[in-house]
Each structure stands twice: as structure tokens, then as C-alpha cells.
Amino acid sequence: MSLAPAHRLDVALGERSYPIHIGPGLTARGDLIREHLAGRQVMIVTNTVVAPLYLDALKASLGEGLDIREVILDDGEQTKHMASIGLIWDALLEAGFNRRCTLIALGGGVIGDMTGFAAACYQRGAAFIQVPTTLLSQVDSSVGGKTGVNHPRGKNMLGAFWQPRLVLIDTASLKTLPQRELSAGMAEVIKYGLLWDESFLSWLEDNMTALMALDETLLGEAIRRSCAIKADVVAQDETEQGVRALLNLGHTFGHAIETDQGYGVWLHGEAVGTGMLMAAELSARMGWLSSADVERVSHIIAKAGLPLAAPEDMGVEDFLRHMQLDKKNVDGRLRLILLERIGRAVITEEAPAGLLADMLEHWPRSSR
Numbered sequence: 001m002s003l004a005p006a007h008r009l010d011v012a013l014g015e016r017s018y019p020i021h022i023g024p025g026l027t028a029r030g031d032l033i034r035e036h037l038a039g040r041q042v043m044i045v046t047n048t049v050v051a052p053l054y055l056d057a058l059k060a061s062l063g064e065g066l067d068i069r070e071v072i073l074d075d076g077e078q079t080k081h082m083a084s085i086g087l088i089w090d091a092l093l094e095a096g097f098n099r100r101c102t103l104i105a106l107g108g109g110v111i112g113d114m115t116g117f118a119a120a121c122y123q124r125g126a127a128f129i130q131v132p133t134t135l136l137s138q139v140d141s142s143v144g145g146k147t148g149v150n151h152p153r154g155k156n157m158l159g160a161f162w163q164p165r166l167v168l169i170d171t172a173s174l175k176t177l178p179q180r181e182l183s184a185g186m187a188e189v190i191k192y193g194l195l196w197d198e199s200f201l202s203w204l205e206d207n208m209t210a211l212m213a214l215d216e217t218l219l220g221e222a223i224r225r226s227c228a229i230k231a232d233v234v235a236q237d238e239t240e241q242g243v244r245a246l247l248n249l250g251h252t253f254g255h256a257i258e259t260d261q262g263y264g265v266w267l268h269g270e271a272v273g274t275g276m277l278m279a280a281e282l283s284a285r286m287g288w289l290s291s292a293d294v295e296r297v298s299h300i301i302a303k304a305g306l307p308l309a310a311p312e313d314m315g316v317e318d319f320l321r322h323m324q325l326d327k328k329n330v331d332g333r334l335r336l337i338l339l340e341r342i343g344r345a346v347i348t349e350e351a352p353a354g355l356l357a358d359m360l361e362h363w364p365r366s367s368r
Helices: 030-034 051-062 082-094 109-124 135-141 171-176 179-195 198-212 216-236 243-248 251-261 268-285 291-303 316-323 353-362
Strands: 007-011 018-023 041-047 067-073 102-107 127-132 146-151 154-161 167-170 336-341 344-348
Touching: 007 216, 018 216, 030 051, 041 051, 041 082, 041 109, 051 067, 051 102, 051 171, 067 082, 082 109, 082 146, 102 109, 109 127, 109 135, 109 146, 109 154, 127 135, 135 171, 135 179, 135 216, 154 251, 167 171, 167 216, 171 216, 179 198, 179 216, 179 243, 179 268, 179 291, 179 336, 179 344, 198 216, 198 291, 216 243, 243 336, 243 344, 251 268, 251 316, 251 336, 268 291, 268 336, 268 353, 316 353
Parallel strands: 018 167, 041 067, 041 102, 102 127, 127 167
Antiparallel strands: 007 018, 146 154, 336 344
């Protein structure tokens, strides 16, 4: 008899609700996947880094009686564009897959976002399943149904809300994750504590050294708590009309860095880490946080191995130009996610332009 996964959460979206399973060795739990397939046609989408590690094990776990194909894309944020989506659609059409096929995303956030977008559009909507293999994708991008690709003018500007049928998180996959990717994922974990749950942030402060050393039990707990917060927020606001926008803490600054520097030069989590510290500093300048609060944010971001300084060749006008294209903006007004206090984020259009520009002007810069 199969062992139960270590944790199960559910994203409550009525008829489109789905489970999140979290635990070690779940890539071998094909039984958990099979019950969520739309039919016998399965297309696994992965990349050149993940495929040698996990593709064969995933295929074997699914068992017999299925028509399983795969698409292996190049790795990296720079591949997150419409041409890659076209390769997925080409493979589906060449295989003769119908609308009862299921796409399985095996990889990090880039693979998950692209697979979900391809599924949302294929024959006006095909099923898909998330099997995330990076910390960032496990705690953030695999949950909630945000899918899409980048545009040269802005991050994630093309996409759709399309929920998976299942998120299967194998925590053992983090053992093969490069340290830089682990740090990038930890930015999204820290984010949940900063914007939603100060007690979680305190727990992370106490355990960050062990987490970065890949303590399996602690990592499982960090992922569970992160996913629980994300699932709660998504259930309240699936299409980001209100409270879900809070999950973008640090992202307006971070996306500006990613777009300006070129996708993949800074990892998403690295840019978000710096962006969260910028948001904390601006919150302090608006009188909401103390200098001690900002130092607390700086300390945990640094402890996770994330950068604090902005790119040395990125000026104030560069930041503002990219920030004006942020998806949260309404009628040309810049909307930022800031911190009213540690553990409580707010959406505001009230940050004075001069205050923002002065902060950006005096922010430390460095080369990577």
C-alpha cells in the first residue's frame, strides 16, 4: 500500500479546487497524479537540466496504459517567451492530442508558467498538473494558476489565470538545487512572513541557517506554511482584484531589475529580495516602519544569501520607466505593495513621487 504524503493542503476554488501534496519522494507517487488526469494522453513539459534528473522516474511512476510524450525545452528565464509556447503546441498537435489531454509541468517556475499558459490556450483549455522542482516554484509559482511568458518590455505581460488540477511537491528534489537557486526561492518564503505572518518570519529567522543547509524537516515545514498562506489568499481572490496583489511585495522593484538587466541575469528571487528591502525602506520613509524594522528585513534577506544592492548601471529613470509598466498600476497611477508593519502589507498609490525617486537615487549599487 502506498504511503501517504507528509502534508496535504487544498486550494478552495469550488468545482476547480485542487490538492497540494508536499513530501519527500513524491515524484514516485504516480497514483496521486493518475487520479487527476483528464484522459490517457499525457504531455510532460520539462527542460534540459531537469529531464536527466527526474523525467524517467516520473514517467515510470505513471504506469501503463497512458500515451506519454515529452517536450524538453532549453533552461532559463530567457526562454520564457512565445516561441517556447509554440514548441509545446507543436508537440501536442504532432502527437494528435485532443482537449482531454493533460500537460504536466516538471521543473521550476519558468516551466510551470509556460506549461500552464500552453494548457490554457490549447484547444481552448486543457488540463495541467504542476510538479515543481525548485524552492521558488514549490512555494509560489506552482500554486494559484498564474501562467504566462515575458515580453521584452515587461515581465509576465502575456498570460492567463489557469488553475492546475494538482500540485505535487517532492521536497527531495531540492537536494539537486544549486545554492543560488535555493537562495532565490527563499526570497518568496521570506515574503510570506513579511506581508502576512510575523510569527512565520520569526520562525524563519530562528531557522534560516538550517534551512539553507537543506534540513529536510524544516524545509518541508517552510514549504507547507508558505503554500498554506498562498492557498488562503488565492481562495479569497483568484484573479488578483484585491488581496492577492499583496503577494507581489517587492515585485514591482524586482521586475524592474529583471527587465532592465535582461531576463535571467538576475534570478527572479534575487530581484524580489532586493525589491522587498526597497519596499521596506520606502515604508519607513512614509512613517510606517522603524529603522529597526528595515534592519530586520535586511538581515534576513542577507542571511538567505540574497543581494541587497541594486545593479550598478541602473538609474532612477530606469527603475521608474519599468515600474510604470507594472500590471498592478491603474489608469497610469503607480501602485506599490508596502508594509504598514512587519506581517501586514498594504496596496497604496500614496507614495510621494519625490520620496520614491530620492530613495532610488541613494540606494546602494553594485555589480553582480
